[in-house]
Amino acid sequence: MADFYSIREVAPRRHVARRVLLVVGAIGLFVHLCCTPSLGSSNDTSIDGPSRMLDDACRTGGCVVEKSAALVSGVTSDSYAIRIGPGEGSAQVTFTLGDALADGFSWHLELLASGNGSFKVETPPCGQPLVLPNQGESAPGSQPLQQTLNPTGGYEWISLSPVCGSGSSPSAATFSIATATDDALIDIADVRIKAEMGSGYCSIARVGDRRRR
Amino acid sequence: VKTFAKPHWTTIPLLAAMATTGARVAHASDNTADAPDPSASASPTGENTPSRWMTRLQIGIRWMLPSDERALLAQDGYDFSSTYALTGDFAWYVTPVLGAGAWVDHSIRKSTPQFGGPTLTQSFYAGGVEAPLRLTRSRACELLLIPKLGYGWSFLDFGGDDHPLHAIGYGGDVSVLFPRAHISLTASWLNGPTGRPTGAGRDYNFGGIAVLLGGMIDG
Numbered sequence: 001m002a003d004f005y006s007i008r009e010v011a012p013r014r015h016v017a018r019r020v021l022l023v024v025g026a027i028g029l030f031v032h033l034c035c036t037p038s039l040g041s042s043n044d045t046s047i048d049g050p051s052r053m054l055d056d057a058c059r060t061g062g063c064v065v066e067k068s069a070a071l072v073s074g075v076t077s078d079s080y081a082i083r084i085g086p087g088e089g090s091a092q093v094t095f096t097l098g099d100a101l102a103d104g105f106s107w108h109l110e111l112l113a114s115g116n117g118s119f120k121v122e123t124p125p126c127g128q129p130l131v132l133p134n135q136g137e138s139a140p141g142s143q144p145l146q147q148t149l150n151p152t153g154g155y156e157w158i159s160l161s162p163v164c165g166s167g168s169s170p171s172a173a174t175f176s177i178a179t180a181t182d183d184a185l186i187d188i189a190d191v192r193i194k195a196e197m198g199s200g201y202c203s204i205a206r207v208g209d210r211r212r213r
Numbered sequence: 214v215k216t217f218a219k220p221h222w223t224t225i226p227l228l229a230a231m232a233t234t235g236a237r238v239a240h241a242s243d244n245t246a247d248a249p250d251p252s253a254s255a256s257p258t259g260e261n262t263p264s265r266w267m268t269r270l271q272i273g274i275r276w277m278l279p280s281d282e283r284a285l286l287a288q289d290g291y292d293f294s295s296t297y298a299l300t301g302d303f304a305w306y307v308t309p310v311l312g313a314g315a316w317v318d319h320s321i322r323k324s325t326p327q328f329g330g331p332t333l334t335q336s337f338y339a340g341g342v343e344a345p346l347r348l349t350r351s352r353a354c355e356l357l358l359i360p361k362l363g364y365g366w367s368f369l370d371f372g373g374d375d376h377p378l379h380a381i382g383y384g385g386d387v388s389v390l391f392p393r394a395h396i397s398l399t400a401s402w403l404n405g406p407t408g409r410p411t412g413a414g415r416d417y418n419f420g421g422i423a424v425l426l427g428g429m430i431d432g
Contacts, residue, residue, distance in 0.1 A: 154281075
């Protein structure tokens, strides 16, 4: 049988097989590198909190909606969003912060929202619980802070006041939002904590680092 | 005296499949310049006769087409600029230049936000018909233009119950085939605008531009 095989022809075929394996391996490595999230350094003066905190809040009963407000599917069909309007409506969201706060950073809430019209937002002073008007009298010194929200079309992260210092690290954050005009409509796709390095601090702490400690 | 190269063990399953389907096996002796065979051109399976069918399996990278939904997910910390892609197709040549066939396509990608949060999985399944057009051909190399039409389902989920976004998908491939080496190299474009899902989502497109490499057999 060995006489039927030509040494002159077997060698090139093996070379071709090796080349094919090399090309396939190179392509596989290229695919892996291109599809692996980059490990680039983050800006340590500003840290975005974990994504999908709104889902955690709504799954645990932290999303209370009234009148024209409703819980709808969010960025995916298995996630939550809050839609308010048109017409009178309101929502209150309370969510746990967990490890979202980094040492040495001041922080505030942000909404990933899209819509139009005008909305009234209430947040508690730093370190205080939010008390809605229909939930009784507020404790002295804990009157909610009010601000007006005017979303303009497409989705964007909207910052809420107040900016709390690193010393006020509650276990939960909360806010309420209500329509201020009848034609107002807003979709809130997510909420998060935005942490920024305060003056006088010199920290390189990151959320991920803090979790690993 | 006609000699045959000893097949490498990794090619045995492929050769067995080709033998049962009548596929041609390319040999060094196929070079007609070295060993002219007057009967080859007369034979329907001769080396100068174009193949009557081909089938391929390819893997690669797909760069997703821009969409409002993708932009929204990026704002929420989920990057989906590219995904892994796996494609396959089979075509029968009605004429030496024009064929008809079917294709399937699958891609998947998982994304985890940099600062924490659940992992988002994006997967996509599609299939349909194609009409490969041979632009140039020889036993060493073929250049194909392959228009495609089909239907696709895309799943975006955080691990919960998911309802797919689905739409008609269309596009085309430009492929270079190396029949002797059984290699296919493809640049692919697919468009699949799904429109806006219910809820707070935005318009999505499961299509993209892909670079694919894989194996092929013909006969």
